[in-house]
Amino acid sequence: MTPPNNPFILADGKKPTCMEMLQVIIDGEASDEQQEYFKNHMDRCLPCFKSYDLDMAIKRLLKTKCCGGDAPTDLVDQIKVQISQNSAS
């Protein structure tokens, strides 16, 4: 049940789904008002409560496991050489 003052309701008046609201929260795109609303919503919506933990855990896992690798050490030098060659020609 979505109260009429749901701050997630868009200009077109469309009622947001749980997953739409959750996504805005997870991605840090929510306003203070939306965050407050969702916090209360989670207290009475078990699927959202579970999905929030899972989605946050996946996001953290992606960040720790899929980035952080360094570019090859010679790449910057190669780019700089190429630029100076292009500038000279």
Next chain:
Amino acid sequence: MGLNTILDGYSLLFLLLMEEIVTRQNYSEKEKNEIFNNEFLPHINSMYNFGFRLTLDRDDAKDLVQDTYLKAYRFVESFQKGTNAKAWLFRILKNSFINDYRKKTKEPSKVDYQEVETYYNSEDVNRQITPDLRVESLKDMIGDEISNALNALDVDFRTVIILCDLEGFKYEEMAKILDIPIGTVRSRLHRARNLLKEKLSEYAKSMGYKNTEL
């Protein structure tokens, strides 16, 4: 001599993609180098990771990043100092990937976006797609499972996850990088995450199966 004969086809396309940039700067050589060193180069690791996640090949990633930086330098006068260099570089790399790499490898987009939009607007979006995937099972994924699951996604779905979850771009920045409306960013991201969860769920199942065997 006409413009088309002066500019090669790709340069022309690139300039068209830069259409929103109205002010061209007039930088000295020293300023150009400062921008390159202080605003562009600090993003090289993120750029390389993006290139690798798109091509899934380290040599191709290197070529793509090199090509991106050369273009960024060439078009540096279209860049306003102090603005979002990272988003600008990501946009150039993404365009290079689509215009050069994808054409070369003849890998067409396999995503039916109409289908994605239809899906997102349906009741299915509230469906719990992977009820068996739990936070606890993720804790056992200490190897390459998450990376493999991400790499197994179609490149267009992979891209939105990289931009949002790995690089922390906001929806508005992603829309600019990808040349798509914010609504499409949201729907594509939503679908991408569900697909990723399906892959992770498969890993979780296989890990559980192994555990019961032991």
